[in-house]
Amino acid sequence: MGVPAVSDQEVFDAFPDVYLTYDNIEHFRGLLQHRLLINRCAECGFWIYPLRPLCPQCWSRDVRATEVSGDGVLYYQTTLLEGRRIDGFEYPHLAGGVELAEQKGLRYLAPIVGVTGDAVEDTPVRLVWLDTTAGPVAGFTPRAGE
Amino acid sequence: MATRSNPIQDQVAIVGVGSAPYSRDSRRSLLDLGLEAAVNAIRDANVDRSQIDGICGTGLGLGIMVTHGPGVLSLQGALGIPSLSWSMNGWLGSHLVYAANAVYSGTCDYCLIVQAEHRITAYSQAASQDPFRLRASRFGVHSTVPNVHYSEGWIHGAESYAAFANRYMHDYGAPRETFGMFAVNNRQWASQNPAAVKRTPFTMEEYLEARMIRKPLGVLDMDLPVDGAEALVITTAERAKDLRPDPVFLHAMSLGQAPVAEFYENGNWGQQAPWKAFQHLWARSELQVNDMDLFYPYDGYTPISLALTEAAGFAPQGEGWRLVQDSWNAEEQKLALNGRTRVHTGGGSLSHGRTGGTNYYTEAVHQLRGEAGEGRQVKDAKTALFGIGSFFHDPAAMLFRVD
Numbered sequence: 001m002g003v004p005a006v007s008d009q010e011v012f013d014a015f016p017d018v019y020l021t022y023d024n025i026e027h028f029r030g031l032l033q034h035r036l037l038i039n040r041c042a043e044c045g046f047w048i049y050p051l052r053p054l055c056p057q058c059w060s061r062d063v064r065a066t067e068v069s070g071d072g073v074l075y076y077q078t079t080l081l082e083g084r085r086i087d088g089f090e091y092p093h094l095a096g097g098v099e100l101a102e103q104k105g106l107r108y109l110a111p112i113v114g115v116t117g118d119a120v121e122d123t124p125v126r127l128v129w130l131d132t133t134a135g136p137v138a139g140f141t142p143r144a145g146e
Numbered sequence: 147m148a149t150r151s152n153p154i155q156d157q158v159a160i161v162g163v164g165s166a167p168y169s170r171d172s173r174r175s176l177l178d179l180g181l182e183a184a185v186n187a188i189r190d191a192n193v194d195r196s197q198i199d200g201i202c203g204t205g206l207g208l209g210i211m212v213t214h215g216p217g218v219l220s221l222q223g224a225l226g227i228p229s230l231s232w233s234m235n236g237w238l239g240s241h242l243v244y245a246a247n248a249v250y251s252g253t254c255d256y257c258l259i260v261q262a263e264h265r266i267t268a269y270s271q272a273a274s275q276d277p278f279r280l281r282a283s284r285f286g287v288h289s290t291v292p293n294v295h296y297s298e299g300w301i302h303g304a305e306s307y308a309a310f311a312n313r314y315m316h317d318y319g320a321p322r323e324t325f326g327m328f329a330v331n332n333r334q335w336a337s338q339n340p341a342a343v344k345r346t347p348f349t350m351e352e353y354l355e356a357r358m359i360r361k362p363l364g365v366l367d368m369d370l371p372v373d374g375a376e377a378l379v380i381t382t383a384e385r386a387k388d389l390r391p392d393p394v395f396l397h398a399m400s401l402g403q404a405p406v407a408e409f410y411e412n413g414n415w416g417q418q419a420p421w422k423a424f425q426h427l428w429a430r431s432e433l434q435v436n437d438m439d440l441f442y443p444y445d446g447y448t449p450i451s452l453a454l455t456e457a458a459g460f461a462p463q464g465e466g467w468r469l470v471q472d473s474w475n476a477e478e479q480k481l482a483l484n485g486r487t488r489v490h491t492g493g494g495s496l497s498h499g500r501t502g503g504t505n506y507y508t509e510a511v512h513q514l515r516g517e518a519g520e521g522r523q524v525k526d527a528k529t530a531l532f533g534i535g536s537f538f539h540d541p542a543a544m545l546f547r548v549d
Contacts, residue, residue, distance in 0.1 A: 018295045028295075050408050075411075078308035079361040084271065086299065095305060097411040107411040109297050121316045137296045 006032045014135050017087075024051035026065030031136045034129045037065040038106070047103045070127030071101040072140065077112060077119040088132025094119055098140045114141035152398055152430035156547070158246045159386035159393035162191025162379030163508040168343050168499040170265060172373035176282070179375035180204060180216030180262030181224055187377035188225075192389055193256055198227050198379070200254025202245045204261050205235035215285075216262035216375070225258075232257065238502045239444075239534025239542030242378065243399050249380055256385075261504040262375035268302075269371040269500070298409045304368060306410040307447040307537060308360035314415055314449065315362070320467035322362050325448035326353040327470050328489070329366045329496055331481045332445060336493025338521035339509075343372050344497040347479065367448040372499030376508045392515045397433065397545040400426035402535070410538045416464070420450075420457035420533055423543035428459065431545060433529065435459040440513055440530040441487045442506035444541065445494040454533035454541070460484065487531075488524050503534035507544075514548045 006029050012020060015028050023039070030037035039048040041055035042062040048055060053063055077096035080086075094115055097107040111130060112119060125140040164186025166172075166179040180203075188195055203218035218233040232254035236244055245257040265273050266283065273279040300306040314320055330350055336342035348356075348366070356364040386393035402423020406412060428435070435458055443454035452466050460483050461469035473483045481489045492498045492509030499505070510530035512518045528548055535541030 015295060018298070056405075076309035076313040078305050078312060078363075080305065081358050081360065083304075083359060084268075086296070088296070095309075097306075097309060105412055105414075109300055109409055109411050111296065121313055134296070 003033050003035065023053045027051050030065065030067070031138065034136060035067050036070060036108075036127055036138050038068055038100070038102070038108075039063050040066040047100075047106045049106055049108070068100050068102050068127075071143070072098040072108075072125055074112065074119065074121060074123045074125050074140070075099040075107055076121060079119070088134030088137065096140070098125055108138065111137060111139045112141070113139050148432050149429045154246065154250045154396070154399070155430065156395040156397055157383050158249050158380055158396045159383050160378055160380050160396070160507075160511055160546070161386045161389050161393055162187040162189070162193070162377075163511045164188070164190055164377045165341065165505070165508060166262070166375035168341055168372045168374035168501075170343060170372060171276075174373065175278075176204075176216050176262045176264050176375075177220055177224065179264075179373060180221060180260045180377070183262065183375035183377035184221065184225055184258060184260050187379050188258065191256075191379035191381075193379065193381075195225060195227050197256045198225075198258050199230055200232035200245065200248055200257035201227070201230055202233070202241045202257065202259045203235045204237065204263075216260055221258075221260055227258075230254070237261070238536075238540065239504075239507070239532060239544060240401055240540055241504075242380070242396070242507060242544060243401050243542050245380055246396050246399065249382060256379060256381045259378040259380070259504075260375065261377070261501055263499075263501045264373050265371035273371070300410045301408065304360040304363055304447055307449050308363045310415060310537065311362055311449040314452070314464075314467075317415070318464040318467060322354065323350060324452060324467040324470050325363070325367055326350050327474055327481060328445060328448045328451045329353055330479055332490045332494040332496045332498075334479045335491050335522065336497030338519075339493050339498060340519075342493040342498040343370055344493070344499075349479075363447060363449075366496070369446045369495035369500040370497065372501070374499050374501050374505070376501050376504040378504075378507060378511075392548065394511050394514050394546050394548055397529075397547045398427050398431040398543075399545070400424075400430070400543045402426065402541045402543060403539065406538050413538075415453070416456075418453065418537055419535065419539055420454045420537065420541050420543075421463075423533060423535070423541045424454075424457045424459060427543035427545060433545065433547075435531070436484055436486070438487045438529050438531045438545075439524060439527040440491060440510055441483060441489050442494070442503070442510060442530065442532045442534070443489070444503055444534050444536070445490065445496050446500070446536070448496075450537045451489075453537050455483070458531060458533060458543075460487070488527075491518065491522055491524060503532075506532055506534060507546075510546055514546060
């Protein structure tokens with residue numbers, strides 16, 4: 001696969017504003033490798049987000065950061081017109097909660113790019129990597145032809 | 147119809163309320179505002195300060211160890227209260243639930259609750275120009291929103307409320323005016339409240355044209371950061387009846403919570419904390435939602451008020467917007483839910499000012515005592531229902547009644 005190795009210290013250096021723990025560091029390491037990793041129960045397969053160390057379904061602690069397909073639908077959205085500074089972004093911009101294809105209710109907050117006109121809920125979207133001044137961010141864009 | 151026992155029902159009462167003036171810039175400390183409200187509430191209760199043996203102060207974050215601010219550690223000494231048997235800090239509407247349980251259990255007998263708020267740098271960009279506010283932001287005196295990664299960024303911000311408002315309009319066909327009716331209603335009541343910071347009424351057209359911040363929410367959908375404070379004194383119903391002829395009884399209460407992500411992106415409309423809060427409240431009361439004279443749904447952002455209106459049982463999920471439209475009195479520019487229940491008689495967080503909802507409690511006490519004043523007093527008001535808290539976490543559902 002050729003995924004570059006990223007040390008813990010490099011993750012801490014890249015995300016100075018994130019409360020990094022043993023439960024979420026793999027997710028942020030993944031961002032630096034352009035891989036969207038979500039915690040998943042290795043016993044029952046349940047996806048766990050926010051990134052927690054216990055499966056809320058079967059209480060297994062065998063939880064592993066696992067790459068998702070990057071497909072989803074736009075569950076909800078808002079256009080941000082003004083407000084406090086958001087590192088790496090300018091106003092206005094579109095943001096949304098993307099329901100990932102892997103599991104109902106599994107949503108990830110992300111900037112939404114490549115939308116012309118008004119954003120519409122339930123639009124199919126796919127992962128796209130945005131390299132901002134605040135580091136890599138997983139964004140989403142409408143899937144072509146859908 | 148109650149489905150379970152509720153031993154605390156009507157056993158704790160509010161005997162004192164006090165406020166400090168609301169303004170955009172008081173040039174006073176948070177502690178100073180909290181102390182003024184506290185002194186007014188203790189005097190209103192007609193108890194001696196040495197009788198106060200419980201305090202619930204203002205605060206999150208470092209909690210009880212916050213110094214200089216209006217937390218219990220500073221309040222007790224500053225007020226000269228010699229001894230406490232119960233203390234903690236709290237916020238939003240939940241402090242009253244904590245304190246009521248402490249009084250009911252006998253851990254304390256007379257509990258003072260103080261909530262002081264500043265127009266802080268996290269809510270107001272202009273506040274960052276003020277050296278006092280900027281300095282306070284570093285000391286845990288103000289609760290602040292941390293700078294976080296984009297994927298964790300919607301905590302306490304307007305984004306999640308705006309996105310849920312869009313989803314609601316998409317799913318149920320509601321127009322934006324639904325949210326505007328709460329905003330116009332609250333300002334209309336505030337115009338009759340001398341304590342309110344924003345008192346000039348606006349029309350629906352002006353609402354729709356107001357500066358947009360997070361589509362579909364504009365500046366008039368968002369609460370008003372102010373300097374101000376509120377305080378309450380509560381005790382047992384038995385002691386309350388000896389103190390004054392018009393105690394306000396706490397009839398039923400709950401603290402709603404639904405499983406929720408830290409970043410506010412999980413769950414759907416109808417599954418969030420407000421619905422849990424009222425489900426547990428109504429299981430503890432024989433009263434009915436349509437018996438309510440007054441209703442105070444949290445209005446930090448207007449979609450929360452709509453959610454709480456549905457959650458309280460005024461309308462089924464997804465139909466609250468129709469109820470709001472049917473309950474609109476165009477002549478008054480006010481709501482009367484089902485033709486009866488008045489909403490935010492003091493102007494709420496949107497127009498009176500943001501003190502985390504504690505001003506709803508004090509306003510309702512004035513209403514239920516019949517002392518709210520001309521233009522604002524709701525005739526013969528006997529019951530008040532509250533949902534104070536976020537769309538996503540710990541809304542306090544509370545029901546006040548008087549004899």
